[in-house]
Amino acid sequence: MDFEIVIHLHRKQITIGDVIAHTVRISRVEHIISCMSQLIENDFKDRLAHAHSRFAAELDASVSPLLSDVDETLRCTAEVFRLRHIVCHEIATNVKIEEDTFDTCFDHAVLFLRAAEEVVSSECWPDSPLTQAEMNISSYEDYRKEEEVLAAKLVVLEQLLSTDDEREALATANRAWQTYQDASVRLAGLAYAGGSIMPTIHNLTAIELAEQRNQHVESMTSHYEEP
Numbered sequence: 001m002d003f004e005i006v007i008h009l010h011r012k013q014i015t016i017g018d019v020i021a022h023t024v025r026i027s028r029v030e031h032i033i034s035c036m037s038q039l040i041e042n043d044f045k046d047r048l049a050h051a052h053s054r055f056a057a058e059l060d061a062s063v064s065p066l067l068s069d070v071d072e073t074l075r076c077t078a079e080v081f082r083l084r085h086i087v088c089h090e091i092a093t094n095v096k097i098e099e100d101t102f103d104t105c106f107d108h109a110v111l112f113l114r115a116a117e118e119v120v121s122s123e124c125w126p127d128s129p130l131t132q133a134e135m136n137i138s139s140y141e142d143y144r145k146e147e148e149v150l151a152a153k154l155v156v157l158e159q160l161l162s163t164d165d166e167r168e169a170l171a172t173a174n175r176a177w178q179t180y181q182d183a184s185v186r187l188a189g190l191a192y193a194g195g196s197i198m199p200t201i202h203n204l205t206a207i208e209l210a211e212q213r214n215q216h217v218e219s220m221t222s223h224y225e226e227p
Contacts (some may be wrong), residue, residue: 027085029078036116040123045070051115054122055130066115073115076108132196139203146210153217160224181209 008014025031036044049070056063067073083105086095121128129135154174161167188205192198 028081029074032116033074036119040119044119045074047119048073048112048115051118053114054118058130066118067111073108073112076105077112079105080109132200136196136199136203139200139207143203143206143210146207146214150210150214150217153214153221157217157221157224160221177213181206181213184209 129138185205189202
């Protein structure tokens, strides 16, 4: 890693994920299996073999895995990598790809991506809501938790204030911030007016603003805690 990359990381122009993604070698299916197995601390190929649509499983517990033959899917996906390498990095004027081969490999590559997505989703968000109604409820619960954290931090800050003027200023700031939050939430939701996603947009916007307010309150608290 050179100094220029460090600068970009510091400025948040790139992320650690960007650095890792461009450092880890991914040119074969085996590389994906190896890397993902290390990340999830499990056999990624085995997880792929048992991956199924979580949404379909909610409707039918006996739903079949997405990959009927994981070895064939990996073989076809490996062929996609091979053909891609030839087309992109070699003079491929004499290469002929049979239409049936292309269709089969493409279909299996899509299945591979779908199964991989299910595995990653189950690792990162094992109990994530599936329907819009569930998303609305879940996002509201997350918003309430963030608000509770903010309320607790405001109590701590208020206890550190030593004068009535400071406490009144804090109360005024809180009222102004609440007005700003309400207006911002409403504005964000107007782009989705009438849609079932609108409550989730409201809640996610409120969460984002509450997180920002939490950081500001923490900063103010640190200032007043200084000797």
